[in-house]
Amino acid sequence: MQFHIFQDAKLEWRWQLSGDDGKKVADSGDGYRDKDACLDSISAVKASDEAIVLENVTSLMDTELLSMPGFFRQH
Secondary structure, eight states: OEEEEEEOTTSOEEEEEEOTTSOEEEEOSSOBSSHHHHHHHHHHHHGGGGOOOEEESSOTTOGGGGGSTTOEEEO
């Protein structure tokens, strides 16, 4: 996987993470005014390999379930 950094039309810095096949896996979502802040964001993503993964236990069709305690479970 590779991180690519670039400036958008507003001259803000952004990153995009691409898989080995070149397809986008994730992006910064927000632009950063300075390049170092963009690089810090990439570092935070790289360090998040210990982040928990939440799995939806049931269908999202019933939106009332979203507000119920325990709707998501941790893996």
